[in-house]
Amino acid sequence: MIAALRRLFGTSNDRQVKAYHSRVAAINALEKELEALSDADLRARTQMFRDQLAAGKTLNDILVPAFATVREAAKRTLKQRHFDVQMIGGMVLHEGRISEMKTGEGKTLVATLPVYLNALAGKGVHVVTVNDYLAKRDAEWMGQIYNFLGLSFGIIVHGLDDEERKAAYAADITYGTNNEYGFDYLRDNMKYRLEDMVQRGHAFGIVDEVDSILIDEARTPLIISGPLDDRSEFYNIIDAYIPRLDKGDYEVDEKQRTVALTEAGMEKMEVSLRDAKQLKTESLYDIENVTVVHHINQALRAHKLFQRDKDYIVRNDEVVIIDEFTGRMMPGRRFSEGLHQALEAKEHQPIQPENQTLASITFQNYFRMYKKLAGMTGTAMTEADEFIDIYKLEVIEIPTNVQVSRLDQDDEVYRTAREKYKAVIDEIDRAHARLQPVLVGTASIEKSELLAELLKEHGYKMIDFSDASGLDKLYTAARAGKPSKQFAVLNARFHEQEAYIVAEAGVPGAITIATNMAGRGTDIKLGGNLDMRLAAEATGIEDEGKRAAKVAEITEEIGRFRDVVLKAGEEIILEPAKGSRAAKTQAAPGGLYIIGTERHESRRIDNQLRGRSGRQGDPGRSKFYLSLEDDLMRIFGSDRLDGMMQKLGLKEGEAIVHRWINASIAKAQQKVEARNFDIRKNILKYDDVMNDQRRVVFDQRIDLMNDEAVTETVSDMRHNVIDEIVTRHVPENAYPEQWDVEGLKAEVDKVLGLDLPIVDWAKEEGIADEELRTRIERAADEHMAAKVAQWGPEVIRYVEKSILLQTLDQLWREHLVMLEHLRQVIGLRGYGQRDPLNEYKSESFHLFETMIQRMREGVTAQLMRVEIMQQPEEGQESQELPYMEAQKLDPVTGENEMAFASAALATGPASWEGPAAADRNPNDPTSWGKVGRNELCPCGSGKKFKHCHGQY
Structure with a gap:
């Protein structure tokens, strides 16, 4: 209906x-x-x-x-x-x-x-x-x-x-x-x-x-992020307490890879740290001690979840991570959020500096x-x-300009991954024999490498795109109408090279293996990409006649190649027609053939892969090969399906093909999509709390930079700090004998740097708390007025703005670390039947208020004590920014995308013509040119450049 x-x-x-x-x-x-x-x-x-x-x-x-x-x-x-x-x-x-x-x-x-x-x-x-x-x-x-x-x-x-x-x-x-x-x-x-x-x-x-x-x-x-102050001693202090815990002091969940202190363990740890004066307040779980709790949790994980020679090894005074999937060492990679430092403390190795988040945003x-x-x-x-x-x-x-004519076939489902890959190789063989270009989609880089190894075992060679010879072999075979027995694997780290490989994936007989996401943004044109061919083969030809002839030659060849690809279809056998024993056949079109080696957890990623074929009305074909050992199939009831396939008497190498299977997989994908959406939405709720505070801080910074002078702002801060100091020691409506005059004098000295006769003032007959406040404010204002008279209003304005911005930035960075640590431990509040999100909002607001109060005190204390050595020169930049590193982790591989960008920048753009080789003398830094911060240092130390000659 x-x-x-x-x-x-x-x-x-x-x-x-x-x-x-x-x-x-x-x-x-x-x-x-x-x-x-x-x-x-x-x-x-x-x-x-x-x-x-x-x-x-x-x-x-x-x-x-x-x-x-x-x-x-x-x-x-x-x-x-x-x-x-x-x-x-x-x-x-x-x-x-x-x-x-x-x-x-x-x-x-x-x-x-x-x-x-x-x-x-x-x-x-x-x-x-x-x-x-x-x-x-x-x-x-x-x-x-x-x-x-x-x-x-x-x-x-x-x-x-x-x-x-x-x-x-x-x-x-x-x-x-x-x-x-x-x-x-x-x-x-x-x-x-x-x-x-x-x-x-x-x-x-x-x-x-x-x-x-x-x-x-x-x-x-x-x-x-930027380097954090050296905290190696703190890691060692926390680490010393972990071996003292008994088995009843913590609970380990090996399946979820989590560990947490029990109530008894919390009490034991709290007493130990309080005695060692490592807590800011009496209770371990006060918000002020959230960073201490974070370090305890990381030390506990290091001792109880991570095993030496399994999860990591110790080599040359370094803790080196072992990849859990490949078993290979991963030098240069470090666990984040202080876990790597906790492992170094556990193994009594030198603790490397920890990076601190200076700013972040989703x-x-x-x-x-x-x-x-x-x-x-x-x-x-x-x-x-x-x-x-x-x-x-x-x-x-938006509707397409020309109707899509791609044939999307039903999936083939095999019992094992081995059978599936054999079927994929056989299908590639058949398509390659008739010169139909094939794009094989995989779910990960590891799966791409696995398929590449299988093709090599099957007699194929991988195209080397570092020079033109590999591509020439592909063109030569296409011209001769013969399979080249070559394939290409996309390198997602150098996008220019990636775009070139994708552009040539439509040449007759081309076999391209790619992760489903790789190469987006570049069209695959049947017969080859004219612009890419011209850039590669016609650039540098100065003679106009020769260049025009070359352009005509390449254009004509791409047209011939396109005709070959269009005719590279085949007759495929379908199930027997109803009431007949004769098999039904169908003409599968030529064009680009998409072969998927497994379903992604998102339908959208599968659709992206399919969409690479059938552009602008071109013919095309797509088919997915699955096994019950694939992640998606394994999670959603592969055991039941495996039992059914065995009962049906499915033989080795046979597959199930039916549209009902496709519908079931689509429903499974919808469930995963909904779950992932909920996860992203939940993470965003927490980030929104930080984002509200981020906007307040960033807007405040811009207002401060816009102001010619911030004298009024710092004056308000000074008076606010004095008001709070007096209120703490001289409560409202308290009798003079209840005043903490000594404490007030000490704090005024500590915060304002003023030695005032507060004890004598308090002895005066009839003096009130308001009078004390006024006298302290007057003394502080006169102190600042003297500085203005000594150095001039221009210099003092410059100093006030500098100190205000620097203090705000420093406290904001510390606040980000606190929020990060709070986010990791706040989930425990759920065990007390309290909503972690509401708890996070409440605690983060308290931390933000504390940060603002600390800023007032910090700015006031610095300005009251500041000694100006020399006046800044005209046009001199206010302050230098701290050393910073940009990080954006790839959601799939976990690798830092910005490190690849730095490496690509250092080595020059990767292209099919080959990377530019830098002629560097290890003993002559002037010959090194621009070195990526994550490259190995050219001096030959074996360290990354940022940890060696590039160290700030």
């Missing part, structure tokens, strides 16, 4: 798309008029639109003529004309929604429409990509349109300095990666002068591959700062609920 109604009236999505058709018709009606304009007249329309906006028109008022202008500019610069469906996609983006467009539908070109329109407002437009290569490629490619129409664009990639970043953000349009935008925001809020900040607000952002960035990447936050909270946010991807519908719930972004599915 519902299906019939949908066919009759259309879906909600269909109706929304239909609503855009009238504006598309209006844009098309302007095409002839704009074609008649000269280039200068077309460019002049940009200023005309800006004048109209200044006169009171809105962006929606000028949408139709602006979109028509961009289309005409694209035709003249890129020789590409926006399709009508691309116009609809552009309108969806302009309205702050997500535009779901299939792979190959030209999302990069679509973005130029809303980018141009919104850039006219002069507030800056940010286009967000998943890697540096795509940011640079898209900006330079689409920048031809912007330049033609008189708009400026900038690119934010890893390795730029602040001046270059500031210039890029000042442009009308800025292209960059999600990581770089987030880290620039965090770094800006650690600067000491407004003019040093590089970003200029968050007006409108378009996120490419929005599902990857706002969902997959959002599982781990962006973190800027992508959810960063991108929610944009006044208007939009996104585009080929796969968003399955996560539509999350986009609405977290980001208030509605997903609109």
Whole structure:
């Protein structure tokens, strides 16, 4: 019934798309008029639109003529004309929604429409990509349109300095990666002068591959960290108490890999630490001691959960992690949050410095700062609920320009992984024999390597993309119409090389193994990618005639290769027809053949893999091979299915193929998606608490930097501190004999650095607490006035602002560490029937108030005691920022993405022509050039550069 109604009236999505058709018709009606304009007249329309906006028109008022202008500019610069469906996609983006467009539908070109329109407002437009290569490629490619129409664009990639970043953000349009935008925001809020900040607000952002960035990447936050003060002695102190615990003092859950103190253990530890004066208050579980509890938990984990020579080894005075899956040593990798230091204390090894979080933010909270946010991807519908719930972004599915003609076959399910991989290799063999290009999707890098080894055992060789010879063999075999017995594996660490491999995955006989996420943003074109071939083979040919001949030769060959791929289909045998013993056959099309080696826990990732084939109406084919040993199948009832398959008499190498199996797997994936959404939502609730505090601190910093003088602010702080000191020692309505006059004098001396006759004042007849407060305030104000008279108001203003910002930053960093530790232990409150989230909100608010009070006291104490050695020179920068390291952990591998960016920057862009070899002399640092901080030091010490010659 519902299906019939949908066919009759259309879906909600269909109706929304239909609503855009009238504006598309209006844009098309302007095409002839704009074609008649000269280039200068077309460019002049940009200023005309800006004048109209200044006169009171809105962006929606000028949408139709602006979109028509961009289309005409694209035709003249890129020789590409926006399709009508691309116009609809552009309108969806302009309205702050997500535009779901299939792979190959030209999302990069679509973005130029809303980018141009919104850039006219002069507030800056940010286009967000998943890697540096795509940011640079898209900006330079689409920048031809912007330049033609008189708009400026900038690119934010890893390795730029602040001046270059500031210039890029000042442009009308800025292209960059999600990581770089987030880290620039965090770094800006650690600067000491407004003019040093590089970003200029968050007006409108378009996120490419929005599902990857706002969902997959959002599982781990962006973190800027720096070295922490040496706390090795504290680790050793805590470690000494752990062996004294009895078995009844803690509980170990080996399955969940958790350990916790029992009530008896808590009491024993509390008494020991109190006697050793390691607690700030009497109770171990007071909020002030949350960091101590964190270190106890880490020391307990180190002793009771981690075994030497199994989880780690000790070698050359270092604790080296052992990978639990491969059993290999992982030098250079360290456990986080103090666990590695706890292991070093346990093994009595030198304790390496711990890094401290200086600033952090999740992508959810960063991108929610944009006044208007939009996104585009080929796969968003399955996560539509999350986009609405977290980001208030509605997903609109845009119809394809040409009907998709890909054949999506039912999955084949085998009993064991061994049988499955044998079937995959056999299928690759058959496709390769008829020169059909194959893209094999795997769920992880490890699975890619496993499949690569199996192919090698089967007589295949891996293409070496460090030079052109590997690719030449592929082309030579394709020209001869013979299989090359070669395959390529995507390297997800150097995106330029990755894009090149993906681009050539449509050559006849090409076999490409990739993780499901790799290579997004680059189209696979049947026969090969003309632009990539031209860049590789025609660049450097100066003779125009020879170059034109080369271009014609490559274009003609790609056309021939495309014809070969289109004809590379086969007849496939289906189940016997009903009432007949004869097997039914079906013609499987040529084109790119997608082979999935297992189902991902998210349907969206599987759809991304399938979507690599069948672009712009091309034929294609996809099929998934599964086994009951796959993670998803194992979790969702593989035992029951295995028993059923054995009862059916399934033989070795036989598979079950039925649409019901596909439906069951889809339901299992939906369950996992819902669970992952709940996990991300729960994490976000905790981060929202920190985000509220982050906004207060960052806004306060900007206000302070905006103020010419903060004298009034520090004066209020000073009076507030004095008020609290007096209130503590001279309670309201207390008799003079109940006053703690000695304590008041001592604290005034300690905090304000003033030796005042408070004891004598208190003996005066009829003196009240208010009079004491007034006299102390007057003495403090006079002390500061003397400093102003001595050094001048300009110097004192400079010093006040410097001390205020530095103190705020230092306390905010300590506060972040406290919140991190609180987040890890707050779950224990659930055992007391209390909601951990509410407890976290309450305790974090208490910590924030404490931080503000400490800031008042710290600023006051420093200013009252400050001695100025010399006046700062004109134009001298206020303060230097501390040494910082950017970290963004890959949600799948756990590796630091920014380390790869640094390595890529140091070695130069990886391309098929081969990496540039740096001619470095270990004894001559001047020959080293730029060294990535995570590279091995060129001096030959074996240490990372940041721990050797690059140490700050």
